[in-house]
Amino acid sequence: MSETKHGKSWVLSIPRLTLAALEHSALEVAPNLLGCILVSCSATDGQITAGMITETEAYGGPNDEASHGYRGKTVRNSSFFLPRGHFYVYRSYGIHHCVNITTGDVLLKKHAEGVLIRALFPVEGIDTMRRRRGKDHTFPISKLTAGPGMVTQALCISIEHDGLPLKNATSLWITQPIRVFIKDAITITPRIGITKSQELNWRFRLQATSTN
DNA sequence: AAGAAGATCGGCT
DNA sequence: GCCGATCTTCTTA
Numbered sequence A: 001m002s003e004t005k006h007g008k009s010w011v012l013s014i015p016r017l018t019l020a021a022l023e024h025s026a027l028e029v030a031p032n033l034l035g036c037i038l039v040s041c042s043a044t045d046g047q048i049t050a051g052m053i054t055e056t057e058a059y060g061g062p063n064d065e066a067s068h069g070y071r072g073k074t075v076r077n078s079s080f081f082l083p084r085g086h087f088y089v090y091r092s093y094g095i096h097h098c099v100n101i102t103t104g105d106v107l108l109k110k111h112a113e114g115v116l117i118r119a120l121f122p123v124e125g126i127d128t129m130r131r132r133r134g135k136d137h138t139f140p141i142s143k144l145t146a147g148p149g150m151v152t153q154a155l156c157i158s159i160e161h162d163g164l165p166l167k168n169a170t171s172l173w174i175t176q177p178i179r180v181f182i183k184d185a186i187t188i189t190p191r192i193g194i195t196k197s198q199e200l201n202w203r204f205r206l207q208a209t210s211t212n
Numbered sequence B: 001a002a003g004a005a006g007a008t009c010g011g012c013t
Numbered sequence C: 001g002c003c004g005a006t007c008t009t010c011t012t013a
Helices: A026-032 A124-131 A150-152
Strands: A002-004 A007-009 A037-041 A048-060 A085-094 A094-102 A113-124 A170-174 A187-191 A203-206
Touching: A026 A113, A037 A113, A037 A124, A048 A124, A048 A150, A085 A150, A094 A150, A113 A124, A113 A150, A124 A150
Parallel strands: none
Antiparallel strands: A002 A007, A037 A048, A037 A170, A048 A113, A048 A203, A085 A094, A094 A113, A187 A203
16 A cells, blocks of 8 residues: 555555557457546645546547547647557547547557546545535535546646656556456447447446446 | 537536 | 537538
8 A cells, every 4th residue: 555645545556557458449448448447646736536437438540530530630639649558638628628548559550549538436535536526525426527527627637648658657547457347237339429420339338336 | 711510517497 | 408618620601
């Protein structure tokens, strides 16, 4: 266990996800990130916040019109074109941020691709998350990080993390999965909030539990 | 040059 | 369920 100013931190002792785990297509990696823990150690307030990934979406490749990389590289999406293992953070609707992790073979990658982290189940720093989200102690844990904009707000993820490599990062990283899930626990559906390529079932969600 | 759309969220009806 | 907030990119609505 590692010490923080608020006591022992459980998540700091969990091994990180290896780059090899990201060296596949986004579609293959997206379900594999379910059960991993996204950990944030904020440079602003030093607080550790973390949540188990419960919902992901794959984006990218040559035929995904919903992908930010579909029409090529721009200033905004350039991090999406980085090799596997980098965070791509963008501003959504002018207000929120969304966080992706890039995937793909480091040598063969021809198109931008990555996994959007859409939801977490909080496991550490819950009071900090509530404060950042402007909620009081009565706010249900299961709704704290139940959307991509909420995830970044609760974990203090913003443009400053855009392009950050997760290897050796001290402010933001992903752990190895802490549980093994049976295949039936994962629900596969079309992606949310898009108008193009809606026919692709590229969204992966852990089945609802007793807590949500 | 101007307008629409977008990987969202929260408040209001 | 609908709408507004607010910023970047793409299209010409």
